[in-house]
Structures are given as C-alpha cells and as structure tokens.
Amino acid sequence: ACISLWPGPVRTEYIQENIIKHAEDNPSDMSLRSSKIFEKGETIEFAGKSIVHLAADPNIMKKTGRIIETTALACEYGFTDIDGLTPICTRKVKDLLQLEGWNKLAAFVPDFVKIPYWVLHMTANKF
DSSP states (O other), X not given: OOOEEEOOSBOOHHHIIIIIHHHXXXXXXXXXXXXXXXXTSBOTTHHHHHHHHHHTOTTGGGGTXXXXXXXXXXXXXXXXXXXXXXXXXXXXXXHHHHHTTOHHHHTTXXXXXXXXXXXXXXXXXXX
C-alpha cells in the first residue's frame, strides 16, 4: 500500500523552544496565535503510532493512493498521542472555534463537521 500521511501541527523540539517558549516570553497577538496551535499539536511520535495502526489494518489496501490526516486515523482507530490527548484537527470546525476562543459556540458544533478538502485545495492554489 502507498499512503501519504498528513500530520497536523507537530510539537518538535524546535517548535517548543522557539515558538511556544518565545510566545510565553514575548506575548503578542501573532506569537500567541501560532503558539496556541502548536501547544495543541501532535508530538513527533504520533505519526509513528498512525503507521503502527495502519500496518495492523487488514483492509489497508482500501486506503492506498490517498492522503490521510494522522488525526483522522486517530479517530478511526481510537488511539491518542503519547501524552493521552488527541491533537487538534485542522479540518474540524469545532477545534478551530475552540482555538480562536469561541468555546460556547464550539459546544454546539458536532465533531463530524469538517472543512471539505476541496476548500483547502482552493485556498492553496493560485489561479
């Protein structure tokens, strides 16, 4: 099987030292916004856990040729990151609302409401 994994924001050592710590030392709107998404991001081991669960899947060939988010695999197979948390899914509307501080509104949005891939594709393309 040939599958492309798409990780979300990853908390690497560089990110933890230079973005998260920098935002704590110098709070500004941009540094706080970028540090929030990485604080709720996945660890470097999360992609490995995704691969382990994919390798154990007897129906892996149904996923071949696709781009799959690591957080989508976590929802499908029911695993969490090494710290016990589920990282932020950058397609889930609920997660994005919570990230921006709209917690009351996010409480009414179901988990299955996601931004479609074609919208992400259109925002990344230049016409």
